[in-house]
Amino acid sequence: xxxxxxxxxxxxxxxxxxxxxxxxxxxxxxxxxxxxxxxxxxxxxxxxxxxxxxxxxxxxxxxxxxxxxxxxxxxxxxxxxxxxxxxxxxxxxxxxxxxxxxxxxxxxxxxxxxxxxxxxxxxxxxxxxxxxxxxxxxxxxxxxxxxxxxxxxxxxxxxxxxxxxxxxxxxxxxxxxxxxxxxxxxxxxxxxxxxxxxxxxxxxxxxxxxxxxxxxxxxxxxxxxxxxxxxxxxxxxxxxxxxxxxxxxxxxxxxxxxxxxxxxxxxxxxxxxxxxxxxxxxxxxxxxxxxxxxxxxxxxxxxxxxxxxxxxxxxxxxxxxxxxxxxxxxxxxxxxxx
Ligand code: NAD
Numbered sequence: 001x002x003x004x005x006x007x008x009x010x011x012x013x014x015x016x017x018x019x020x021x022x023x024x025x026x027x028x029x030x031x032x033x034x035x036x037x038x039x040x041x042x043x044x045x046x047x048x049x050x051x052x053x054x055x056x057x058x059x060x061x062x063x064x065x066x067x068x069x070x071x072x073x074x075x076x077x078x079x080x081x082x083x084x085x086x087x088x089x090x091x092x093x094x095x096x097x098x099x100x101x102x103x104x105x106x107x108x109x110x111x112x113x114x115x116x117x118x119x120x121x122x123x124x125x126x127x128x129x130x131x132x133x134x135x136x137x138x139x140x141x142x143x144x145x146x147x148x149x150x151x152x153x154x155x156x157x158x159x160x161x162x163x164x165x166x167x168x169x170x171x172x173x174x175x176x177x178x179x180x181x182x183x184x185x186x187x188x189x190x191x192x193x194x195x196x197x198x199x200x201x202x203x204x205x206x207x208x209x210x211x212x213x214x215x216x217x218x219x220x221x222x223x224x225x226x227x228x229x230x231x232x233x234x235x236x237x238x239x240x241x242x243x244x245x246x247x248x249x250x251x252x253x254x255x256x257x258x259x260x261x262x263x264x265x266x267x268x269x270x271x272x273x274x275x276x277x278x279x280x281x282x283x284x285x286x287x288x289x290x291x292x293x294x295x296x297x298x299x300x301x302x303x304x305x306x307x308x309x310x311x312x313x314x315x316x317x318x319x320x321x322x323x324x325x326x327x328x329x330x331x332x333x334x335x336x337x338x
Pocket of ligand 1: 007008009010011012013032033034035084085086087088089093107108109110136137138169292293296
């Protein structure tokens with residue numbers, strides 16, 4: 001068993017911690033919490049050990065949180081750390097991990113140079129043995145899951161990507177303005193995708209005030225042959241992607257996840273909106289919805305497996321799919337929106 005801890009128990013950390021607990025090769029030693037909020041008490045209730053900064057033990061205990069030790073003790077006893085801290089904080093944490101000689105998985109809010117940029121579908125084998133892996137961001141993960149299977153079959157000349165980003169997560173008290181659309185020309189997403197897969201790409205990102213999902217579109221220009229709509233169904237049928245024919249709003253997808261009784265409404269995969277498919281000349285246009293809170297969870301698990309060489313790519317991705325029930329979720333979504 002590989003002893004793992006999660007440093008930062010927020011939107012991503014709590015989901016990754018749950019997934020680690022379901023994995024037969026991983027043992028969750030505990031999570032590091034930095035504020036004595038409801039999440040700390042829910043972790044207590046669910047039997048997850050909670051570790052806090054040494055100077056905060058008394059504050060947590062005074063709020064009724066059961067503390068199992070200090071963050072330093074947790075990091076020391078772990079073989080592998082999943083850093084799910086806020087954007088850019090992982091960089092500082094990395095100094096501690098490096099002093100303690102611990103392997104770590106970081107998140108997409110860190111700069112690309114923090115570690116090997118990882119997507120299970122695209123480069124699982126290259127992550128093997130790496131001390132530091134960065135699971136790329138939610139949108140980049142979505143693009144990678146689409147682009148790698150396409151790039152294996154066709155020659156991609158260029159990808160123009162347009163992102164409509166959710167302004168906040170449901171649990172956030174921060175986020176976008178209520179009455180404005182913000183945009184970033186030449187957004188970082190194209191470079192981020194290129195940190196995983198060598199593809200010519202440009203991107204622009206718009207941020208809008210809602211919490212459901214990122215809605216991404218891409219115009220993929222091919223050299224030579226290009227996929228038809230039928231080819232797209234065939235290419236993605238066994239990927240971590242749900243192909244929806246009839247969805248027309250993000251609310252429908254979220255409400256379906258709620259009705260299916262999925263914990264935290266997590267579907268772990270992008271929904272390819274097949275009614276947006278268009279084809280012209282050498283290009284194909286596609287849109288997909290990214291469930292920002294959950295899409296990177298499978299990649300976090302596969303990253304730990306890859307860097308510790310615990311399974312091969314196929315075994316790892318299948319096992320992760322199973323513990324998260326992803327094939328069943330995909331089948332149900334595709335049936336409901338058939
Ligand atoms: P979050 O704010 O929900 O959670 C971060 C947690 O880290 C909080 O609980 C905070 O208390 C804790 N923390 C504070 N100081 C810390 C420290 N020094 N070390 C460790 N943890 C500390 O953030 P999040 O949305 O879970 O994002 C975490 C990372 O995942 C970021 O890099 C983000 O860019 C990335 N990410 C987020 C999403 C998303 O949609 N939320 C999707 C993909 C990737």
